[in-house]
Amino acid sequence: xxxxxxxxxxxxxxxxxxxxxxxxxxxxxxxxxxxxxxxxxxxxxxxxxxxxxxxxxxxxxxxxxxxxxxxxxxxxxxxxxxxxxxxxxxxxxxxxxxxxxxxxxxxxxxxxxxxxxxxxxxxxxxxxxxxxxxxxxxxxxxxxxxxxxxxxxxxx
Amino acid sequence: xxxxxxxxxxxxxxxxxxxxxxxxxxxxxxxxxxxxxxxxxxxxxxxxxxxxxxxxxxxxxxxxxxxxxxxxxxxxxxxxxxxxxxxxxxxxxxxxxxxxxxxxxxxxxxxxxxxxxxxxxxxxxxxxxxxxxxxxxxxxxxxxxxxxxxxxxxxx
Numbered sequence: 001x002x003x004x005x006x007x008x009x010x011x012x013x014x015x016x017x018x019x020x021x022x023x024x025x026x027x028x029x030x031x032x033x034x035x036x037x038x039x040x041x042x043x044x045x046x047x048x049x050x051x052x053x054x055x056x057x058x059x060x061x062x063x064x065x066x067x068x069x070x071x072x073x074x075x076x077x078x079x080x081x082x083x084x085x086x087x088x089x090x091x092x093x094x095x096x097x098x099x100x101x102x103x104x105x106x107x108x109x110x111x112x113x114x115x116x117x118x119x120x121x122x123x124x125x126x127x128x129x130x131x132x133x134x135x136x137x138x139x140x141x142x143x144x145x146x147x148x149x150x151x152x153x154x155x156x
Numbered sequence: 157x158x159x160x161x162x163x164x165x166x167x168x169x170x171x172x173x174x175x176x177x178x179x180x181x182x183x184x185x186x187x188x189x190x191x192x193x194x195x196x197x198x199x200x201x202x203x204x205x206x207x208x209x210x211x212x213x214x215x216x217x218x219x220x221x222x223x224x225x226x227x228x229x230x231x232x233x234x235x236x237x238x239x240x241x242x243x244x245x246x247x248x249x250x251x252x253x254x255x256x257x258x259x260x261x262x263x264x265x266x267x268x269x270x271x272x273x274x275x276x277x278x279x280x281x282x283x284x285x286x287x288x289x290x291x292x293x294x295x296x297x298x299x300x301x302x303x304x305x306x307x308x309x310x311x312x
Binding site for chain 1: 195196197198200201204223224233234237238239240241242244245247248249254
């Protein structure tokens with residue numbers, strides 16, 4: 001069972017993908033939202049708590065985190081990186097193998113093209129998981145994408 | 157008692173400054189070093205453990221963290237930002253007030269000049285703390301600088 005994570009201070013998308021059968025299966029997904037009124041440290045604590053709850057609920061063996069490749073907006077990137085640090089820490093504290101993939105690696109794994117559009121990735125996520133409807137919100141879909149990347153990378 | 161932190165995945169400098177008297181006093185300082193062979197999540201865990209130990213040892217009421225203002229080297233900045241996230245989380249989990257200062261704010265507070273050199277900051281840290289010898293290693297001196305910034309900012 002792979003837990004995919006799309007980290008962010010305000011919204012951290014997550015998706016649990018069952019990789020035990022032939023085809024990947026989406027078990028559950030969602031978003032950990034944090035309260036803007038709280039200090040960043042408290043919000044990071046809410047992410048940590050939320051992730052641990054998910055790890056305890058499902059038999060997760062591996063955590064796949066979407067990393068930042070290049071910071072276009074340095075300020076917002078710093079926040080995402082702080083969340084990535086906390087996600088890594090949570091995963092390791094729970095005894096999980098934690099792997100990180102850049103957006104480029106996710107696009108290569110799912111679409112086979114590093115400059116693929118977000119929409120193409122979303123379609124491939126649905127096809128891979130045999131879903132007709134879009135995964136909502138998009139942070140959860142992004143989390144599923146990185147979980148699938150971890151699953152496909154294993155086969156390579 | 158203020159705990160100043162200069163965060164980094166490999167080396168996190170820390171300094172405990174007593175702000176209860178008229179003049180600030182350096183109580184203790186050091187560096188939390190993490191093992192390069194371990195995964196990042198484990199190293200972030202070592203930082204979290206180390207900080208909690210320091211907070212328990214001294215009666216810390218406030219944590220002052222040096223933030224990143226601008227990322228010259230995006231890759232190394234990402235690592236520092238991940239460590240900042242974990243430091244914030246540790247502080248909040250220990251019930252501390254956590255404040256962050258950019259390098260610019262530290263320089264303004266200690267030297268009164270935002271483009272001051274590292275060396276000038278180091279000299280002002282020693283003068284403020286009434287120390288003749290340099291604080292070693294430099295990460296610990298940087299941590300003392302941010303603790304002093306928090307102390308001086310309170311008076312403004």
